[in-house]
Amino acid sequence: MSTTAEASQGRMPRQIPYIIGNEACERFSFYGMRNILVPFLISSVLLAYLPDQAAREGAAKDLFHSFVIGVYFFPLLGGWLSDRYFGKYNTVLWFSLIYCAGHACLALFESNATGFYTGLFLIALGSGGIKPLVVTFCGDQFDQSNKSKAKVVFDAFYWIINFGSFFASLLMPLVLRSWGPAWAFGIPGILMFIATFIFWLGRHKYVNVPPSRGNDPDAFLNIVRSALLGKGFGPGTLVAAVGMVGAAAMLLLWALKFAGVTIWPEAWGFVITACLALGAIIAGVGFGASLQLERARGLHPDAAIEGVRSVLRILIVFALVTPFWSLFDQKASTWVIQGKAMVIPHDLWWWPSWLVKDATQMQALNPLMVMLLIPFNNLVLYPALRRMGFNVTALRRMGWGIAISALSWIVAGMLQLQMDDGQQVSLAWQTLPYLLLTFGEVLVSATALEFAYSQAPMAMKGVIMAFWYLTSTFGGLWVLLTNASVRDPAVIGWIQAQGWTENAFLMFFFAGFAFVAALAFALYARTYPMQDNYRTAA
Template sequence: MTTTTAAATAARMPPQIPYIIGNEGCERFSFYGMRNILTVFLMTSLLMAVPEDLRKAEAKEVFHTFVIGVYFFPLLGGWLADRFFGKYNTIFWLSLVYCAGHACLAIFEDNLRGFYFGLFLISLGSGGIKPLVSAFVGDQFDKRNRSLAQKVYDAFYWIINFGSFFASLLMPLVLKHWGASAAFGLPGVLMALATLILWSGRRKYVHQPARGANPHNFLKVVGTALSSGGLGLAIAAMGALAGAYSLSRMGSLGFVAAVCLAMVLVMGFGGVGAWLQLDRARGKHPDEAVDGVRAVLRVLVLFALVTPFWSLFDQKASTWVLQADQMSKPAWFQSSMMQALNPALVMILIPFNNLVLYPLIAKAGIRVTALRRMGMGIALAGAAWIVAGVLQLWLDGGEAVSIVWQMLPYALLTMGEVLVSATGLEFAYSQAPQAMKGTIMSFWNLSVTIGNLWVLLSNVSVKSPSAMDVIHATGYSETACLMFFFAGFALVAAALFGWVASRYPMQDHYRD
């Protein structure tokens, strides 16, 4: 047998992958089916008791609070899987919680508390399985066939958008013609189907067992490093004080924003302090664990610089939908249906990039690395919001703007998404040592929580008298100023990401 033939035989696609991808397609339909009509439903039904001039801000706050929950609970899911149940069992049981959440939305369409409880269950279920499904995909590969992993992650991301595309087109029409119970109930049926598909492949998967109580896990090593005293502990203490101050501002910031900001401050300062004296943990913890923590902390710097991208990306389901309401469009077309353009473009761009664009760039002698893709993606998101800001200026000036114009910022944002999100999944998995796969995938999802936190904080900050004075001095509307602010936020982050990425040492942590 020749070397080429042997390599081809070894690099075989795992037969269990279709079960995971089928599960993901149905689950994503269920998630985006309810998510993409959430802002419209809140504005037109559930929040009608809120005065009209405050309803838009309230709907945005509820939407982004929900998204924060979805991307916060990966920490819980990762911990349960690593410590007790393993990835498959945790995914399965949290999927049942997820189904219950959809049922609550369908049943309590006119009950605020019941509906919000359903959103909580969906954020718990969807968020809890998020880091596990993508890491579960990576578990099915080893170093013999890891060359196929990026293709599967691209297919994984393609099927996510396949489900999102049909959900974005159909659910606004179902909501309009058949009501909220049907519009929120149908995604629940798809989530039940997703759970059934996952269960059907249970005997075919590679199951990495739960590691149990690990005395050398991420938090234990960080705690040992900080408890040794010195400058690192002082920096961590500063983070704790800053977090306590954030909690004291709960009245003005809101509960979710204050708690999340406190968490970010504690994590940020604590991470810096641990990095400075991580070597003090050696001896009490094996070198492998200490080096693993250093690898995770190094990646977290890059993840922090990705958070502005998520600030921009997730507002397409809130700020851009509200902008679309102001635009001229056919009578049958619902504003939230415009979001279908995003997954449609993703399904085109992923194969185009892999089959055409990246090979052409490689032939030109330019290395298309994961980090270069991600940095460019953040910059493209900033460009998309510059265009959206210009459209808002036209609307504010009284011009009749066709919704067709929104296709341009959607195209730029979607190209940025493909470069950041699809690439980031495989990058995050490959950079984590085996013992910290769940940890680093949870942090990847947590970056989305922080991105939505920036949205909540900006919406609070813009209401301050000093901010309003600056906005009035520009002559632009509050919405337009926020759009240009977020564009600049992303462009600065892209520049910093490129600088940090140029100094980042790539790792390869696939199993042997």
């Protein structure tokens, strides 16, 4: 396989269509199964043991967000294997085959819990394993001579993700409704196989940045280790130790329940506990290393140390984005359940009754609006703001995106209040919160693809993209933690005493959570030093 490719001055790399085509089919396969998962689980025999509809809805939401947590946790594994051993191309290809096997399990074991949940695990592993790599692999095809084309491709990349997601979100609920789960999960599996084949076809044209294979003495973790341990202990070493001991204590307290000791909250299962432990390790080691990074000076080149400093700054940005994902991912769980309780307005002349027959299909609004908003923002909104004297930086776009997403949940909460008062609410009203959430998503997520790649040093791009996707894992964690807390009888009693329902309370709670995060993001962004880490032209 070729490891180099000529970069035409200022021209688009000819291998990009293979990566974009792969992404379109893979996104159809992923969103095709993801967006029907909650309604399938609620009505399936897999949750038939639960006594009532509310319990099945709660269990379906927990399963869905646990799956999402897995999808966005495994990028750590994919990024590590790629950077250290196999390179991006090989890692993407092998994890894609695991991905295909997971889809096959969903189609074959719709009524078998072991088989179906194994399929979800394999999809989480395969999808997560390739997730940090495809974007960075795409970025590797550019250098300083044509980096101006990278922004166009990153936007096109995000646009094509939503192209696949749109058709999957629109069609798969109809397939589930008319043909059953075997076809509804089988068709996305076929698309994943096609995605893998398209990616393989471009194998002789790619630029392949070789992996470090563990031989880089100035890798991210080596510099962090030197900062913490290289010249004796310091305050940062203590902070890192507290984080790691805290993580071990959480896992131990959780495990004690098997010995009949219930110190750890019963509602906090393994997924919540493991995520909290991971967060403690990242926070402790990251903050500890930042306190004494200068101790690595002399043991590693200055440029590598500054690269680690950049990564640690990026992790703070990422942490402040996690509340956004707690809102965004619930459009496939909380908003679907809300939509099922609404009235489909078949009597309205403009409602496409011939196509939209299920509330689950409202999720198609999100990718459709993304495809419209990205060109609108780039061609109309951003140029207009620049002419008015506003500097539309990446961090400003992300901060506003978090706040606008919070506003979408206020609108959803107001709709929920009307439903809780016994009013019949048209499903068409969900269009407004979807529009606001999608506008926020474009400002946050599409911008972050370019931001994360440009800020990460070349040797650390795979790892930093894995950390970016990990923000969704912690977004799912906030959902599971909040849902588990609200189900406590004392909390439910307090909510009801205020005249609220659980659903309405949660919607306004998450809106407030995101508003606080947007404010903190804006304050941090004011002092963030931007970097330029595109590959130097050959």
